[in-house]
Amino acid sequence: MFESFDATLLARIQFAFTVSFHIIFPAFSIGLASYLAVLEALWLWKKDQVYMDLFNFWKTIFAVAFGMGVVSGIVMSYQFGTNWSVFSDKAGPVIGPLMGYEVLTAFFLEAGFLGVMLFGLHRVGPRLHFLATFMVAFGTLISATWILAVNSWMQTPAGFGMNEAGQFIPLDWWKVIFNPSFPYRLIHMVLAAYLTTAFVVGAVGAWHLLENTAPRRSRTMFSMAMWMATIVAPIQILAGDAHGLNTLEHQPAKVMAMEGHYQSHPDGAPLILFGLPNSAEKRVDYAIEIPKLSSLILKHDLNAPLAGLDTIPDNLHPPVAVIFWSFRVMVGLGFAMLGIGLWSLWCRYRGTLDSSDWLHRAAVLMGPAGFVAVLAGWITTEVGRQPYTVYGQLLTAQSVSPIAAPAVAASLIAFIIVYFLVFGAGTFYILRLMKRLPRDPMPDLDEGPIRTSGIMPGPAAGAHAGHTHGSTHHGH
């Protein structure tokens, strides 16, 4: 018994670690792929070189991030089998085909057109090249759709039966895919990806504005990013609220943990702003609360009764403290994003969007906010569904592979070392690429051959630098 618990815990840590690393890259590349498509469309439409410069700048960063996403994603597709083989056997008939569709409709599309997008402008011409960029962006969105259908089904399973071997059998694919939480989750995640990218792009633009380098390109990207933040942050807060109500309906224990409601509140529940959840004593210590607000938010009625974790058996409680805090981190960052958006709107109105140092500093500071919020959000929803892998149907402890704990431990250590090495280096290179914009502009792809000597300034770079700005951009 103790041994199997050990392997389960190690497998959980391994999954949490690898999936947390992985989600960073899709969160970034979904938004960035769409941004690249918009930039290239603007370039084709307005014939303004600034958009091609920005496209080339962000394309290189996209390539590095996408590469990291691919390799960490391959790990995920095999980890279901290595560490969660019982889950794979049982849930495979339902989630497997959805993941199969993800590969067939999205991964091949992205991979097939990525090469053309990165290497092919002078080989296929601008219009076909734009098609490739569009396909890559489209592929990232299709991929998000399928994988969120899978995740949502595990959270709010529907449309299935069971066979004698204990497998989940799909009965109605429409219900499987459009399970109760799917639309909320998909919208919330895609908006989160767009916000994440907007804040990264905004931070890079703001940083270059503070350094007063490449002002036109920096202004353009900063302004585009701030429009995105202004428009999407409030929509995201509404979407998040709707998602929360959906969760209350289908996974009440998760919301109880998010809100810190150990006890039921028969006549109006308070909103606990902060406090220290104490699962041993089943209460939140040092709570700062606003009376009745939780009932108002969740039930739109000040005095509505709200059930607490005391209505659920102890052994089915999710871990409260983690969820309580990760939820607050996510919401707090969401409102901070809204604040930046409104601030930028005010500066825009005043005509100081390009010159407000304080806004720029705040935007630089908020650059990683999207990643943190995405991680916090996923921690909330994934830890919140414990102790189940398939909510209400299959326990996590019953999902794990019959594999010895030392094997899981050894692979976990290997993953930790390799991920920190590899993705640490990648992050370093991306930051360096972000810094590079003013001094070392990307040569136009359709200008012809490009040096292959890496990013360091060299003779070839110097030879191209002169052509980069004033040139016309149609190779054909």
Add this chain to the structure above:
Amino acid sequence: MAIDLPFIWAAIIAFAVLAYVILDGFDLGIGILFPFFPEKRDRDVMMNSVAPVWDGNETWLVLGGGGLLAVFPLAYSIILPALYAPIIAMLLGLIFRGVAFEYRWRTKRGEFLWNWAFAGGSALAAFSQGIALGALVQGIPVVNRAYAGSWWDWLTPFSIATGFAILIGYALLGSTWLIMKTTGALAEKARKIALRTCFATIAAMGIVSLWTPFLKPQYLERWFGWPTAIFSVIVPILVLGCFVLLLTGIRSKRDAQPFLAALGLFVLGYAGIGISFYPFMVPPSVTIWDAAAPDSSLSFLLVGALVLVPIILIYTVYAYWVFRGKVDPEEGYH
């Protein structure tokens, strides 16, 4: 008679895995050959010859894994724990070589590190795949729908042999790819390497083929019993034909011929394994039909696969077509 969905799916998964082996085979081969090309300029060209397509090649591996989970969940849930260590090693190898495609161009000081990551990662991934193949061929014990062995069972002399066989075979694919895609001294060197690796590949195929029938009575029966013995006559003859085409191709400087002949060798080797295996998904006890998901899963994904796989093949061919011809040493996007 109802349509035999598990059989159709076994064929599709087999196709996906074969597509993976021959496509990622040559780009892993490029990495395996890196140590033999110390010149930076050669390495740049080698890497650029596969940079636009490697990601698509590797997607077939995801389809093989994801497809197995979708349509043969029982096989997936048995094979992956049984091959735990080689699969983790393969994944780690693929991580290193995958990021090297981007990182290598982003640093001068650290370039040697990513050269090693590319070469070492490719070799590790290839070797692990070979070991996994050998471990699967030698059989996996199953009790109560689950893997029933220990976590070192995959390590045997036979699996080590198949590990080296795949490593050598991928090096052959990589070198013949270079003959096709490069010019000058680089192509000449690739010719020399191809000449050696093709003899080594034939030897490795011979050793593994002679070893396999003696692993299990079933395999022996397949290869020397009637009527399947017809195949055991045909396959070696075709292998010999490919071998001749390989040699003449390398000598005659018809630059695509050696690569195509090397692909032929892989297809034949793969067919040989298929002959041994059928109808098992996990030898010696789980058949295609035991492992299959319910028909509602199989038919749902089949509709998509029948429409989408041809489309995928079309735009994959298109992507290769865009980057056809010899690699321009000045080209790249970096």
